Structure formats: C-alpha cells, structure tokens
Amino acid sequence: MDAVLFGVFLHVGTLLSVQAETHSLYYMYTVLSKPVNLPGIYEFTAMGLLDDRQIDYYNNKEQKKIPKQQWMREKMPPDYWEKGTQSRKSKEQWFNVNVNILMERMKHNNSNVHVLQWRHGCEIKDDGTVVTFSRGIDQYSYDGDDFLSFDDKVSQWVAPVDAAVATKVKWDNVAILNQYTKGYLEKECVDWLNKFREYGQEQLKKVSPPEVHVFARKSPSDKNKLKLTCLATGFYPKDVEVFIRKYRMREKETESSGVRPNHDGTYQLRESVEIMENEKADYDCCVSHSTLKEVIVKEWDGKCQDCNEGAALAIGVVIGIVLTGAVCAAVGIVLYKKRKSGSQGKENNGVQVPLQNTVCA
Structure with missing residues (x-):
C-alpha cells in the first residue's frame, strides 16, 4: 500500500511540475x-x-x-x-x-x-x-x-x-x-x-498561432533543383516544431533559419530542403505550437514560384517579413544549420489539414 501511495504522490508531483x-x-x-x-x-x-x-x-x-x-x-x-x-x-x-x-x-x-x-x-x-x-x-x-x-x-x-x-x-x-x-x-x-x-x-497573456506557407523556388546552387521552403510565422510563444515531409515521412536533412523575431513581437521559422525540379513526390509541412489544439499540415501545390517570369513578387510577399533594426543588431550573425529528423506521420489530404494530435508524427 505504501508503494502504491508513493506512486500516486510521485505521479501528482510530476503533473504539477509539468504544469509549472x-x-x-x-x-x-x-x-x-x-x-x-x-x-x-x-x-x-x-x-x-x-x-x-x-x-x-x-x-x-x-x-x-x-x-x-x-x-x-x-x-x-x-x-x-x-x-x-x-x-x-x-x-x-x-x-x-x-x-x-x-x-x-x-x-x-x-x-x-x-x-x-x-x-x-x-x-x-x-x-x-x-x-x-x-x-x-x-x-x-x-x-x-x-x-x-x-x-x-x-x-x-x-x-x-x-x-x-x-x-x-x-x-x-x-x-x-x-x-x-x-x-x-x-x-x-x-x-x-x-x-x-x-x-x-x-x-x-496574449498568444498567437502560426500562419503556415509552403512554396518552392529555383535552387541558387543547382539549376536542376528546387528549394522547397516551409515558413511558419506570426506565432507566440516562440517554441515551435516545423517539419517538411515527403510521403508523410520527415525529411532527414533540412536547412533551418532558426527562430527569428518579427517586428510585432511574434516569431518566424523557415525550414528548407532541396529537391529535383522534376520530382513528383507529395511534400507537406507539419507545424506544432502550444496555441494549436491540433497540428497544422499544409501541402505543397507542386508549383515553382519563380520558374516563370513575374513570379518572384509572390515570393517576396510571402517571405518579406521586416525585422526591426534592434532585432537585426541583436542577432548579429545568423547561423544556418542542418537538422536531422525522420519518422512516419499520418496521411492527410487537402491543402491544410489538422491532425488529431498536437505533435508532428
């Protein structure tokens, strides 16, 4: 009985620490x-x-x-x-x-x-x-x-x-x-x-959920490839999970901008991966944040935004989020890093589909 009671108290203590x-x-x-x-x-x-x-x-x-x-x-x-x-x-x-x-x-x-x-x-x-x-x-x-x-x-x-x-x-x-x-x-x-x-x-006490955008543009390093990007922006608090997936499997290597501040006190994060231009695979972006009851999954439409003339403006609208001078100076040097991840997720159809959980599976 003492062991059972100890287990109950331990469980309660764990819950309290999690809620802190x-x-x-x-x-x-x-x-x-x-x-x-x-x-x-x-x-x-x-x-x-x-x-x-x-x-x-x-x-x-x-x-x-x-x-x-x-x-x-x-x-x-x-x-x-x-x-x-x-x-x-x-x-x-x-x-x-x-x-x-x-x-x-x-x-x-x-x-x-x-x-x-x-x-x-x-x-x-x-x-x-x-x-x-x-x-x-x-x-x-x-x-x-x-x-x-x-x-x-x-x-x-x-x-x-x-x-x-x-x-x-x-x-x-x-x-x-x-x-x-x-x-x-x-x-x-x-x-x-x-x-x-x-x-x-x-x-x-004010919080803000993320907006999610998925787009592709020509790779600056390889003319035969596209750079597929997932942008989550406008969220607060700053803790967030963003994954690019291929056939609902997380990409193993992505380039991350790291979490950056926006001018309005919210944050943004970009994850990118290079893919072959003629690749027909299904890609999507999965985003988990504390403000969401369910994760956001947004599919890539398969289009390249700057492969045709006049499309560059569309990219500028999506990623042209202005940082204040204060933030730029505080950041100093922005380090891009490779992130490794991978596990199978739940299949969904549609442009933006919430999963039945709060973690990108």
Whole structure:
C-alpha cells in the first residue's frame, strides 16, 4: 500500500511540475568592431527581453534607453530611464574597449567585422502558488562562439576556449564580483522579473498561432533543383516544431533559419530542403505550437514560384517579413544549420489539414 501511495504522490508531483510555467528576463548587448553601413544595424545595441518580448532598447546612435512596451512606458518612472541610459552609455564604452582587446588576443585585424555579445538574466518557474528560481545565465560570446560564462552553482567563471582563461583567472580573483553576479542572477533579477510580470500581465497573456506557407523556388546552387521552403510565422510563444515531409515521412536533412523575431513581437521559422525540379513526390509541412489544439499540415501545390517570369513578387510577399533594426543588431550573425529528423506521420489530404494530435508524427 505504501508503494502504491508513493506512486500516486510521485505521479501528482510530476503533473504539477509539468504544469509549472517558465518565465524569463534577459538582457542582450551586442557590439560590432566597426560600422557595417547597413540600415538598422548599429555598432552597439542593448535590449531587455521579458518572456522573449522586447521591453526596452538602446543603440549608439540615439543613445537613449527607451520603452518598447506601453506598460513599461506607463509604469516605470522617468528616473528609471535616465539611470538606464547612463548605465548603457557606460556599457557601450566598456564593450568598445573590450572588443578591441579580444581582437588583439585572437590576432584579428579590422578588415572583417567582429562581434562581441553579452547575455545575462534569469528564469523562474511558477506553479501557481510558488515562484522558484530556475537558473541564471551570464555569458559572453565572440563571433558567435562561446567565450566565457558564469557558473552560479560554484560562483566561478568557465572558460571554454584558451583565449578566455586570462579573463577567467582575473575575474575569479575578485571575490566580490562573483558574489555580486550570483546575487544579481538569483535575487535582483528575479525581483525585477516578478515586478515586470505584474506590470505587463495582460500583454504577456496574449498568444498567437502560426500562419503556415509552403512554396518552392529555383535552387541558387543547382539549376536542376528546387528549394522547397516551409515558413511558419506570426506565432507566440516562440517554441515551435516545423517539419517538411515527403510521403508523410520527415525529411532527414533540412536547412533551418532558426527562430527569428518579427517586428510585432511574434516569431518566424523557415525550414528548407532541396529537391529535383522534376520530382513528383507529395511534400507537406507539419507545424506544432502550444496555441494549436491540433497540428497544422499544409501541402505543397507542386508549383515553382519563380520558374516563370513575374513570379518572384509572390515570393517576396510571402517571405518579406521586416525585422526591426534592434532585432537585426541583436542577432548579429545568423547561423544556418542542418537538422536531422525522420519518422512516419499520418496521411492527410487537402491543402491544410489538422491532425488529431498536437505533435508532428
């Protein structure tokens, strides 16, 4: 009987942990080693993200920390923005100095653009009755690679590359710095996160389901092939699953854009695969998102959008989703990666067909 009761309590505990909501507050800073002379791309940017939604923004041109949510504008007093502006001006100077130091350490010259980024913040779990600290992140990257990160469990910095060892040793020798970093991640950051959640609770409850588009265009690398793309856009929260399938089987290798922000606070994701131009196979796109009671399956119509003159405009309408300058600068470098997946799904007919589950089978 004790074993049975233990099993029941264990099952209930598991359900509670599954139902707990995760919330996050992160700040992202990006500096470029030199101007790139592209619209909307600045040498230095900083932004705050609450549950993946931008709440404030700063760049080296305007040099002013500004609210990106109406509730931030209404709830935070003027001196919050004044102090925040001075803080980010100071960090801008620090980043400009240190990106040059790293370039010297890496033996890089200024012929190419180099990127130094810092992300720090915290995550919590809320089961409806208790809010608990989940994890804190304080990490630096250089040219898209991990450079240095803080381990709050042991209050020490971790250097994944040799070039970061000198910085790790220097910072670890300043005990008060590590104590402050740990305290900020586990206490101060959590306090701000809870305060912002309270201020913006109505806006944060808003969710948005994805729109799904499937189209093909000529492959840029092989004239005998097409590039088949599935675009899911306009969704929030940002966690999503998108699969391209052939005869209801997931394609093993696809090129992914990664989840990217749209200008309106929602997200987009593109998955692509190259196929032979004369291939007559049935392809579709399967999308799963927390806002959907059933997954979306949208079939490709077998047409090439730019194989005939005048069709390029149709592609532009579909994929021409404008990113804000703030987002472009924060992203810095977009990495495309190969994803491997494959399993059999459920056969459906029609242009857009929901399956009887919420996972792309």
